[in-house]
Amino acid sequence: MMDNQFLICFLNELQKVMNDKREYLIELDSVVGDGDLGLTMGDGFTAAYEAVRDSGETDTGKLLYSAGKAMSIKVPSTMGTLMASGFMQAGKVLKGKTELADGDIAELFAAYEEGVRKRGKAEVGDKTFLDGMDPAVVKLSHSLENGDSLLLAAQKAEKAAEEGFRRTTTMIAVHGRAATRGEASRTLEDPGAAVAMLMMQAFAKAAESLF
Amino acid sequence: MKKIINKPEDYVKEMMEGLYIAHPDLITYTGDDVHCLVSVNKKPGKVGIATGGGSGHLPLFLGYVGKGMLDGCSVGDVFQSPSPDQMLKVTKEIDSGAGVLYIYGNYNGDIFNFDMAAEQADFEEDIKVESVVAGEDVASAGPAAPGEKNTRRGVAGIIFIYKCAGAAADAMLSLDEVKRVAEKAAANVRTMGVALTPCTVPRVGKPGFEIGDDEMEIGMGIHGETGIRRGKLEPADQIVEEMMDKIVADLPYVNGDEVAVLVNGLGATPLDEQYIVTRKIDSYLKEKGIKVHRYYVGEYATSIEMAGFSISLLKLDDELKGYLDAPAQTPFFVQL
Numbered sequence: 310m311m312d313n314q315f316l317i318c319f320l321n322e323l324q325k326v327m328n329d330k331r332e333y334l335i336e337l338d339s340v341v342g343d344g345d346l347g348l349t350m351g352d353g354f355t356a357a358y359e360a361v362r363d364s365g366e367t368d369t370g371k372l373l374y375s376a377g378k379a380m381s382i383k384v385p386s387t388m389g390t391l392m393a394s395g396f397m398q399a400g401k402v403l404k405g406k407t408e409l410a411d412g413d414i415a416e417l418f419a420a421y422e423e424g425v426r427k428r429g430k431a432e433v434g435d436k437t438f439l440d441g442m443d444p445a446v447v448k449l450s451h452s453l454e455n456g457d458s459l460l461l462a463a464q465k466a467e468k469a470a471e472e473g474f475r476r477t478t479t480m481i482a483v484h485g486r487a488a489t490r491g492e493a494s495r496t497l498e499d500p501g502a503a504v505a506m507l508m509m510q511a512f513a514k515a516a517e518s519l520f
Numbered sequence: 521m522k523k524i525i526n527k528p529e530d531y532v533k534e535m536m537e538g539l540y541i542a543h544p545d546l547i548t549y550t551g552d553d554v555h556c557l558v559s560v561n562k563k564p565g566k567v568g569i570a571t572g573g574g575s576g577h578l579p580l581f582l583g584y585v586g587k588g589m590l591d592g593c594s595v596g597d598v599f600q601s602p603s604p605d606q607m608l609k610v611t612k613e614i615d616s617g618a619g620v621l622y623i624y625g626n627y628n629g630d631i632f633n634f635d636m637a638a639e640q641a642d643f644e645e646d647i648k649v650e651s652v653v654a655g656e657d658v659a660s661a662g663p664a665a666p667g668e669k670n671t672r673r674g675v676a677g678i679i680f681i682y683k684c685a686g687a688a689a690d691a692m693l694s695l696d697e698v699k700r701v702a703e704k705a706a707a708n709v710r711t712m713g714v715a716l717t718p719c720t721v722p723r724v725g726k727p728g729f730e731i732g733d734d735e736m737e738i739g740m741g742i743h744g745e746t747g748i749r750r751g752k753l754e755p756a757d758q759i760v761e762e763m764m765d766k767i768v769a770d771l772p773y774v775n776g777d778e779v780a781v782l783v784n785g786l787g788a789t790p791l792d793e794q795y796i797v798t799r800k801i802d803s804y805l806k807e808k809g810i811k812v813h814r815y816y817v818g819e820y821a822t823s824i825e826m827a828g829f830s831i832s833l834l835k836l837d838d839e840l841k842g843y844l845d846a847p848a849q850t851p852f853f854v855q856l
Contacts (some may be wrong), residue, residue: 383603385600385602385629388631390604394632428635428636484628485628489746503812
């Protein structure tokens, strides 16, 4: 069993990877958007981590909710609010828990995805964050159901997210500025799905630290 | 960049401070945050109306908070949405038990944040919130098919929605009724704009796009979103005719209809030119047999220092006419 220390470790890895990949995200986003994704993700996930780092909060749900709330205040951009919505939904689902089994971790990411999906009113295949996240969530829960360790499951999820991100170059954008390009948007890599890929990298790193 | 400012990062904060100094009889702020603007004139039991969005569009959005229109407004950085937390602070301050209506423009950042604020208002504060999203720019997308979501951007026409909903709330209608009036106004308004020069976001420091000295872009959005046609600048009458053809055909506005007209300068187009435009709009509508109930000419929703203008039409029935004509007093809108 794990407790909130694991989540704080995950959030720390998350802000680290988003800050490390700042320029990469800016570059991806500059092709279609306004190029500020690297800044909002770096600043937003840092705010999420800082809100929980020393909070001493033992309720997993409340911890995640407060991470989301801090992020929504810090970066009220489109993507910032979507990522905050994921944390807040995960917080609602896990409210009341102080210990986490492997299955709860799968539930956390499923709830995160659901929070983003509901806020953005997007579906898998629309060339968004969900196209990186959804394959990872599916892989994570299957892998754990098959008895894999959390580390192995996290690594498989990481790979699934990366493959999902690569597959966005086969999809036509239907949301945001990229959508105005229609068919011409197809070959572009989706910056949102890249964020999902980086998120699962951070999760695999955090899982490594458990072993 | 050539602007009368101090530090770019203080642009919004200092603008807000100036507004509170100039209009203490109408507006103040709540939650210890100058971005959370509320009316000082409270009417107990009235439905609260809030709006919000990025800065850089004055008088939009905050300029319509006052008597007979809006009760609160949260503002973000230039062209950036305010946060759900700021929207929630405004919501709490303006709710007097009758609920709160959000009216804002159709942009993803604003939608996501207002949705989150509405959930928090319900979940954390037990305040009932309804929303009406304005999306009337005919150049930004085709009309939504039945059941599909509207993808048109919201621009200057939102002022008509504020005015009608604000008057309905002032007449002490219920939240559902105020929402119905707002939706009716939203369904009957159409806008189109034209831009001649770009604008510069202070913290960015350079223009958002390039356009030739002799060029115009028909249908450009108020953040510089791509329009439907770029070409050589034409005489005013010709530009108006092209825009009016698109607007009138869209609703459509037909012979016998009665409308209100909003001619809106985008920031750097003088009133002189706006009245030249107004004159042509009038002859165009006369020819179509469309009667004008009222004109509004001036700066209502700008794009910092962009040159250009937009035209909005609101089709009126007796109900909307009554609400449009009702008195209002805000820092930027006074109607006796």
